[in-house]
Amino acid sequence: MGIDLMEPAERESLTADLRSGIGERVAHALSTLDQCWRRRRFGPLPMPPPDCLTAFGDRVPALVLSQYLTVLMHYPDFEPTPSGSDIRRALVDAVIRHGDGIEVHAVALFLRIDEHPQSAVRDAMFYLLTRDLNGADEIKAAGSLVHCLLDSKATRSATVDNLRTWALTDSYSEIIESVWPRLDPEERARLDVDRDE
Secondary structure, rough: OOOEEOEEEEEEEHHHHHOOOOOHHHHHHHHHHHHHHOEEEEEOOOOOOHHHHHHOOOOOOOOHHHHHHHHHOOOOEEEEEEEEHHHHHHHHHHHHHOOOHHHHHHHHHHHHHOOHHHHHHHHHHHHHHOOOOOOOEEEHHHHHHHHHHOOOOOHHHHHHHHHHHHHHHHHHHHHHHHHHHHHHHHHHHHHHHOOOO
């Protein structure tokens, strides 16, 4: 199956839709790009930032969020070319702000299957540390992401290492408390947190 190149006018239209701040146009552009990578229909355009989802207000439709995530994970022709860190951080930001269990799990899986999963986890969790979590919903989503990362041998050690950094900087104690029962004695010792067992 060959590659079908998009015309410049179509790329410009999609870019304008993604930047429009109008939910219907953003949804159309993400749906189109989601179909494009599946059909090997490409053309260089800027990576859509998580802020494009603010066009939907407080509640991003599940299908739109899912398409946003799959486009970032699979579309191969963003220009300028984003780094792996750029993509990971955009994915994490999108699910922390707008996601629930299904979307959070998809991002955790993406980190797990990275060529260097432990580095991917370090990057994602450091981003969470520097980003600041706003409100109970974001803390809950971040906690769900950490739980998912603990589920895999590929990412568990790096996750615990980063939880240690969070503990030492007195960050996100609610998340640490939520995962504490899942940690073995050695992992708890690595967090270096004084508490009653």
